[in-house]
Amino acid sequence: MSIAHPTSPGPSVxxxxxxxxxxxxxxxxxxxxxxxxxxxxxxxxxxxxxxxxNGSGKTTLLLVLAGLLRPDAGTARVGGFDIVTENLAxxxxxxxxxxxxxxxxxxxxxxxxxxxxxxYGLSPEAGRRRAASLFEQLHLTEFAERxxxxxxxxxxxxxxxxxxxxxxxxxxxxxEPASGLDPRSRIELRDLLRDLAQEGKTVLVSSHxxxxxxxxxxxxxxxxxxxxxxxxxxxxxxxxxxxxxDALDPVALRTFLANAGIPWARSSGGEVIVQLAxxxxxxxxxxxxxAAGVALHTIxxxxxxxxxxxxxxxxxxx
Amino acid sequence: MTTPTTxxxxxxxxxxxxxxxxxxxxxxxxxxxxxxxxxxxxxxxxLAQRIRSRKLYVALAIWFVVIGAVTLLMLAAFERSRSxxxxxxxxGPAAFGTITLFVLGLSLLVTPTFTALSINGDxxxxxxxxxxxxxxxxxxxxxxxxxxxxxxxxGFLVAALPWIIVTTVMxxxxxxxxxxxxxxxxxxxxxxxxxxLGWSALIGRPAGSTVMTYASVALLSAILPIALGFASMLTxxxxxxxxxxxxxxxTVLTTQANDWAASGFAPSKxxxxxxxxxxxxxxxxxxxxxxxxxxxxxxxxxxxxxxPLPPEARGNLETxxxxxxxxxxxxxxxxxxxxxxxSNDQDQCSWALMSDNPASRxxxxxxxxxxxxxxxxxxGNVLDTGSPVPRRIITANTPIWPxxxxxxxxxxxxxxxxxxxxxxxxxxxxxxxxxxx
Numbered sequence: 059m060s061i062a063h064p065t066s067p068g069p070s071v072x073x074x075x076x077x078x079x080x081x082x083x084x085x086x087x088x089x090x091x092x093x094x095x096x097x098x099x100x101x102x103x104x105x106x107x108x109x110x111x112n113g114s115g116k117t118t119l120l121l122v123l124a125g126l127l128r129p130d131a132g133t134a135r136v137g138g139f140d141i142v143t144e145n146l147a148x149x150x151x152x153x154x155x156x157x158x159x160x161x162x163x164x165x166x167x168x169x170x171x172x173x174x175x176x177x178y179g180l181s182p183e184a185g186r187r188r189a190a191s192l193f194e195q196l197h198l199t200e201f202a203e204r205x206x207x208x209x210x211x212x213x214x215x216x217x218x219x220x221x222x223x224x225x226x227x228x229x230x231x232x233x234e235p236a237s238g239l240d241p242r243s244r245i246e247l248r249d250l251l252r253d254l255a256q257e258g259k260t261v262l263v264s265s266h267x268x269x270x271x272x273x274x275x276x277x278x279x280x281x282x283x284x285x286x287x288x289x290x291x292x293x294x295x296x297x298x299x300x301x302x303x304d305a306l307d308p309v310a311l312r313t314f315l316a317n318a319g320i321p322w323a324r325s326s327g328g329e330v331i332v333q334l335a336x337x338x339x340x341x342x343x344x345x346x347x348x349a350a351g352v353a354l355h356t357i358x359x360x361x362x363x364x365x366x367x368x369x370x371x372x373x374x375x376x
Numbered sequence: 377m378t379t380p381t382t383x384x385x386x387x388x389x390x391x392x393x394x395x396x397x398x399x400x401x402x403x404x405x406x407x408x409x410x411x412x413x414x415x416x417x418x419x420x421x422x423l424a425q426r427i428r429s430r431k432l433y434v435a436l437a438i439w440f441v442v443i444g445a446v447t448l449l450m451l452a453a454f455e456r457s458r459s460x461x462x463x464x465x466x467x468g469p470a471a472f473g474t475i476t477l478f479v480l481g482l483s484l485l486v487t488p489t490f491t492a493l494s495i496n497g498d499x500x501x502x503x504x505x506x507x508x509x510x511x512x513x514x515x516x517x518x519x520x521x522x523x524x525x526x527x528x529x530x531g532f533l534v535a536a537l538p539w540i541i542v543t544t545v546m547x548x549x550x551x552x553x554x555x556x557x558x559x560x561x562x563x564x565x566x567x568x569x570x571x572x573l574g575w576s577a578l579i580g581r582p583a584g585s586t587v588m589t590y591a592s593v594a595l596l597s598a599i600l601p602i603a604l605g606f607a608s609m610l611t612x613x614x615x616x617x618x619x620x621x622x623x624x625x626x627t628v629l630t631t632q633a634n635d636w637a638a639s640g641f642a643p644s645k646x647x648x649x650x651x652x653x654x655x656x657x658x659x660x661x662x663x664x665x666x667x668x669x670x671x672x673x674x675x676x677x678x679x680x681x682x683x684p685l686p687p688e689a690r691g692n693l694e695t696x697x698x699x700x701x702x703x704x705x706x707x708x709x710x711x712x713x714x715x716x717x718x719s720n721d722q723d724q725c726s727w728a729l730m731s732d733n734p735a736s737r738x739x740x741x742x743x744x745x746x747x748x749x750x751x752x753x754x755x756g757n758v759l760d761t762g763s764p765v766p767r768r769i770i771t772a773n774t775p776i777w778p779x780x781x782x783x784x785x786x787x788x789x790x791x792x793x794x795x796x797x798x799x800x801x802x803x804x805x806x807x808x809x810x811x812x813x
Contacts, residue, residue: 087806124509126812128802145802146511154509160502162421164428177417177510179409221506 075137075151075228077102077260078123082132084284085122092118094284096132100262100277102228105255107271108264109368110281116264117157119281120231123262124154137229137260150178153227155218157234161206167193167217168202171224178225185224192220195250197243211238219247229260236270248274272362280367300360301340303330306353314352318343331360409511418512418520419527422494426528439482440535447475447539454546468548469702473683475543476557477703479536480564480679484593486532487565490525491572492589493582495795500582505812514799518792522566522573529565533558548700553684557704560682563781564675567788568593574791577798596673596784604670604714608662616658618721620765624651626728633729633761637738641753646762652725654765661718668714672780673787680707681777688757690772694744695758710745712770718746723765726751744768 078100085093093115100106110116121127123134125141125148134141137151162170168189175185193199196216201209209217215238222230232251236244251274255261262279265271271278280287303322305311311330315322320343323331334340340357347354426432454467495518498504507517540554571592575585622629632647639645671677683704689696693712697705726741726749738754748767751759758769803812 121505121812122802126505126508126801126803128804142802146513149509149801150511152509154506156502156505158502159506160498162425162503164425165421169424173417173421174506174510177409177414177507177512179511 075102075258075260076135078106078134078136078229078262080119080123080132080134083119083122083129083134084131085118085127085129087118091284093122093129096281096284096286098279098286100260100279102260103255103258104276105251105261105263105274107275107278107364108262108281109266109268109271109278109364110264111266114281115284116281117233118284120154120156120233120262120264123229123231124152125149137227150225151227152229152231153222153225154231155222155233155235157237159218161209161214161217163205163207165206166203167198167206167209170206170217171220174221175224180225188224188226189220192223196220197246212240212243215239216243219250227259230254230262232261232263234265235263236265236267244270268362268364268368272364275364278364278367298333298335300331301334301343302356302358302360303332303354304356305347306355310352311347311354314347314350317350318346329356409513409516411516414512414516415520415523418507418517419524422521422524423527426524432528435486436532436535439486439532440539443475443479443482443536443539446478447471447542450474451543451546467701468544468546469700469705471543471546472540472549472553473680473702473704475540476561476679476683477676477707479533479540480561480675481597482536483529483533483561483565484568484597484675487525487529487568488572488586488589488593490528491521491569492576492586494521494525494573495576495799496580496582496585497576499580508799508801514796514801517799518573518577518795522569522792522795525569525573526566529569530562533561533565548686550684550686557679557683560679560777560781564678564784567784570788570792570795574794577795597675600670601674604664604667607667607670608664611663611666612660613663614658614660615718615720616656617661618654619657620652620654620721620723620725620763622652622725622728624728626731629728630731633739634732634737636761637753641739641759643760643762646760647729649725649761649763652764654721663717664714665717668711669779671711671714672776673783674780675784677707677711678777678780678784680704681711681775682781683708685772691769692758693770693772694750695752696772698742698752699755708772708776709770711776712772713745715776716768716770719748719766719768721748721766722746723748723750723763723767725749725765726761726763729761 078098080099081097083093083096084091096115096119098106108116108119118127122129123136123141125136125145128142136148139145139148139151141148165173171189171192172182172185175188176182180188189202190199193202196219198213198216198220201213201217206214206217215235219232219235222232230251236247239247248270251261251263255276263271263275303311303315308330312322315330315332320332332343334343344354344357450471454471458467495504498507508514512520537558540558543549544554568589572585572589575588575592576582579585579588629647629651636642636645636647680703685693685696685705689700689705693705693709696702697709729739729751730737730741739759740752740754741749742752743749744767746768748765750767751761753759806812
């Protein structure tokens, strides 16, 4: 997994995909400073999660990166292109799926996809093949000839994803892509994002349903009040977080913890919760418990890493 | 092109170098799309939305039936008046002109609906931003929408064409007139489409842009002419005008004129005007020629003035308009007479030619719009009586419609430019109350 900071700015011919680099991006709407200093990079070949509470500027940031909004200050490059000075090239290398979008009622799903394929410069033949393979991949083949208005919310969401992917973009910007998807589709979306990252694409996903990002993301960018927040707390090796423990003999486990001087609490499910400083501590605890003869069978973080980080962020905000 | 990988499968060998299929948009490829191809993508998208809706066909059917009904009613009325001998003149130009103006008026009512919602409506529907995010440029999106709306408007005009052709069976209308009137109407509806497009880009709320588009059309076609009417009162001025009166015995003059007519209006037999004398008089009258241009961009005036006239009509529009009953010629005459300063000589002498029994005469005296008298033969041709009074003759030799059409085109181009500016990404300032997506 390579971190690709473009070292040479300028409209050079870019080989492969160079991800997203944003520096000091600001964008206000009147008095509202929606994005107020965002600096981050999302490398290619990885899934980067964009996380923040409602109103933290996620959607605005994605609009800026999609080449639709001019930043008031700062610069951003997507796929190697400056989003202001090389707007057209930047747009062409980005697949953007907004959080809400409409469809053309009178058009079938296939026609919509073909329209966008040609709007991105694909030949009709290439567009047809691409549409067919995307319908297959996103389980929309049976709806291909139906008007888009009959689709359910989840199906529309999948069509929107197909639309964002139709030109095989090297950078994907997905704004709440999983909303409206059923559990099975969410899992498939996750796998799809992984595949895309593995193909070398840059994937930036925003969501506030953290559990669905938990298993797919490689990096996380946290936004709070329009700013990127230093997310040191997410270093899994050292971050303090709650762990859930369970053993065949709960009494033995508690005795062990008491002897080791580790404070614990009881969870609602009857399990034991301890605060540990990262995975290293957890590993040491397991080793010690096993050595002490405690029949430990479960040890798991109480919350996902993202959730922990997000909550830490929330505390910082207060 | 990446093959559809089954979810969860390990990366294909080609994963290291993605996007290497035919037709795939390579990330670094020069990001442009053939201008006309991009334009046509948007046009097709817009047209598909309309063409597949039943509403369009219902509207077209109503359109066809209404215009047909009015045409047939009018032809029936003309037939009846012809059979009762009201006039022997050909009804062709009158019928053609009336229906042409009627079709133009209906087009001006229908056309705004094709573009007045095309940008803010799409924004509301969430289909605009995803188009703007593609390689399509603002010019292609605005142009595609304009072209689609224009093609729809053309469809309506073409649907009216059969009835316009029906009116030409009454005679007196050349194919050239039909073609030119249609071409000018094509341009007029394109201008209205562009105005609607501009408003739909400027105003976020669909109701607002619809009102403004209709208001703009109303401004050109009705409000400015009304304004001209009121403003003409402000151009009132005292002028010293020479009124020419006949001091002799009118019956002598009439007898001379009848001899002249009997000779086939031979120049040597013209009546004797020695008793026709000028007299200075101060009258207060409007000078609309300083503000006549208010009606130059009027769509009806433009079409009427652009309509080709038969060669014999060009020399004297006043004669032709009266003879043919052609509303297009009347409108053109009205506009031209407003654009010219009123004559400083008023012929009252010629009225003396009408002192006998009309049945024995084969000429007629008529009045011009600025109060002079003139003489025409039985066919309506203006005669040179040899009268000493200088006359203002309104000809159709130099067209005035290019000015109005040119101004309208500039207006349409300006509104199109506004639409392009408002569609250009990345957005700097967003129009009030609008979101990107």
